[in-house]
Amino acid sequence: xxxxxxxxxxxxxxxxxxxxxxxxxxxxxxxxxxxxxxxxxxxxxxxxxxxxxxxxxxxxxxxxxxxxxxxxxxxxxxxxxxxxxxxxxxxxxxxxxxxxxxxxxxxxxxxxxxxxxxxxxxxxxxxxxxxxxxxxxxxxxxxxxxxxxxxxxxxxxxxxxxxxxxxxxxxxxxxxxxxxxxxxxxxxxxxxxxxxxxxxxxxxxxxxxxxxxxxxxxxxxxxxxxxxxxxxxxxxxxxxxxxxxxxxxxxxxxxxxxxxxxxxxxxxxxxxxxxxxxxxxxxxxxxxxxxxxxxxxxxxxxxxxxxxxxxxxxxxxxxxxxxxxxxxxxxxxxxxxxxxxxxxxxxxxxxxxxxxxxxxxxxxxxxxxxxxxxxxxxxxxxxxxxxxxxxxxxxxxxxxxxxxxxxxxxxxxxxxxxxxxxxxxxxxxx
Numbered sequence: 065x066x067x068x069x070x071x072x073x074x075x076x077x078x079x080x081x082x083x084x085x086x087x088x089x090x091x092x093x094x095x096x097x098x099x100x101x102x103x104x105x106x107x108x109x110x111x112x113x114x115x116x117x118x119x120x121x122x123x124x125x126x127x128x129x130x131x132x133x134x135x136x137x138x139x140x141x142x143x144x145x146x147x148x149x150x151x152x153x154x155x156x157x158x159x160x161x162x163x164x165x166x167x168x169x170x171x172x173x174x175x176x177x178x179x180x181x182x183x184x185x186x187x188x189x190x191x192x193x194x195x196x197x198x199x200x201x202x203x204x205x206x207x208x209x210x211x212x213x214x215x216x217x218x219x220x221x222x223x224x225x226x227x228x229x230x231x232x233x234x235x236x237x238x239x240x241x242x243x244x245x246x247x248x249x250x251x252x253x254x255x256x257x258x259x260x261x262x263x264x265x266x267x268x269x270x271x272x273x274x275x276x277x278x279x280x281x282x283x284x285x286x287x288x289x290x291x292x293x294x295x296x297x298x299x300x301x302x303x304x305x306x307x308x309x310x311x312x313x314x315x316x317x318x319x320x321x322x323x324x325x326x327x328x329x330x331x332x333x334x335x336x337x338x339x340x341x342x343x344x345x346x347x348x349x350x351x352x353x354x355x356x357x358x359x360x361x362x363x364x365x366x367x368x369x370x371x372x373x374x375x376x377x378x379x380x381x382x383x384x385x386x387x388x389x390x391x392x393x394x395x396x397x398x399x400x401x402x403x404x405x406x407x408x409x410x411x412x413x414x415x416x417x418x419x420x421x422x423x424x425x426x427x428x429x430x431x432x433x434x435x436x437x438x439x440x441x442x443x444x445x446x447x448x449x450x451x452x453x454x455x456x457x458x459x460x461x462x463x464x465x466x467x468x469x470x471x472x473x474x475x476x477x478x479x480x481x482x483x484x485x486x487x488x489x490x491x492x493x494x
Contacts, residue, residue, distance in 0.1 A: 112262045113335040118345035119352065120265030122328035124409035125210075128321040128353035129276045130402045132360045133378030134217060135317030142314030143307065144300030144371040145291065151311070151318040152361050156354040159322035163350045167343035170329045174338035177420035178329045179203055200421045203326075207414035208451060210324055212244075212458035213473045214407040219243035222400055224379045225393055237463060244459040247407060252452035255411040258334070258442035268405045275398045276356045280363040282395060286386040287367035300371040321357060325349065327409065330416035414451040419444035 113121075132152075139148050175181040180200035187195045219240045226233045255261065303310045328345045332338040367385045378399065382392035422433035422444075432446040462469035 111336045115341045115344050117262035117265045118328045120269040122349040125324045125327040127406040129356035129360045130399045131321040137376040139314045139317040140376045141302045142310040145296050145365045147314045151315050155318040155322050160350050163346040167346045170342045171339045174332040176330045176332045204417045208454040211410040211455050215244045241463040251408040251411045283363045289369040295370045327413040415448040419447040
């Protein structure tokens with residue numbers, strides 16, 4: 065892999081990562097400046113994204129507010145309401161620090177490769193090639209793991225609706241596997257069209273905010289109980305771990321709600337002025353995520369009552385607060401749809417990582433993965449398909465062993481966080 069920065073007189077960051085001496089030799093579409101070929105490298109000239117649509121992609125991946133109900137079943141047993149409330153605030157602070165660092169790095173070196181390019185620029189010369197390549201592969205594998213986690217969370221939480229209506233229903237692992245693969249195919253196809261992506265991301269951002277508002281109003285209006293101050297700040301640890309250890313373990317849920325903040329950085333060649341627009345998108349993603357997420361946390365915890373239930377799944381909590389199965393399902397369905405949309409955003413994210421790595425000849429079948437298809441796509445189709453195949457393989461692992469799947473997914477998500485977190489402490493280029 066070689067990483068060459070273009071001359072300082074070159075204002076177009078699209079050529080970062082390509083050899084400066086290579087000249088644009090052909091266009092993919094006559095009469096259009098939308099797609100250039102520099103040697104064997106496809107350079108994306110489409111700039112359909114704006115700051116708002118980049119926020120839509122970034123927030124669509126993190127999906128903080130609607131992700132809160134999904135993580136309550138793992139967070140509340142680790143410490144009750146204090147675990148959820150203080151854990152969310154703590155991870156919001158960590159998310160802000162991470163987004164601020166990413167914003168500074170992308171403003172200095174805008175490149176769709178993101179972390180592995182920055183590692184190459186900042187690491188000691190002796191180690192930069194190895195560290196950069198390792199970072200690149202970890203980033204892609206972690207993105208695929210995150211997408212696989214989202215793919216599986218949809219059917220698992222969808223079947224809780226069936227369980228609520230039919231308590232005798234028994235979930236079988238093959239059901240989740242089939243739904244997993246169908247979702248993977250649909251979201252991969254939906255991410256193939258460049259011009260559709262910004263429009264969908266804006267629409268989903270508005271839908272997300274509307275869903276958050278409906279959840280907050282419905283829970284507060286239909287709740288027949290209120291949580292007392294004593295219950296709100298009472299630590300309820302039924303995990304078996306000591307309180308301190310349980311709190312740290314319980315942070316995984318809140319951390320998941322602020323993960324994948326680097327998604328917008330990989331749009332560096334698909335947005336005008338990436339050195340200014342992407343930092344704005346990163347910071348606004350945190351602002352929107354923190355404010356909307358905190359409102360959902362308070363709406364749930366204030367109306368939940370004492371933490372004395374056994375089932376803390378999202379739909380069970382909605383049912384407990386509203387007292388109505390219809391209302392619980394009505395709130396749960398849009399949550400699942402937005403999680404589905406986050407998988408679509410993750411497909412875009414992981415494919416851009418594979419595409420950027422392939423342009424540096426660092427990926428298997430890189431000659432195919434580095435190509436951008438012409439109209440009507442303008443996207444790296446083979447990178448999308450390759451990343452979707454990786455996700456499908458994760459799904460096959462789930463069918464074979466749920467424990468192995470969960471272990472690999474957890475490792476992948478932690479690796480993604482480690483890559484981003486390591487950049488927070490690497491400094492920034494002069």
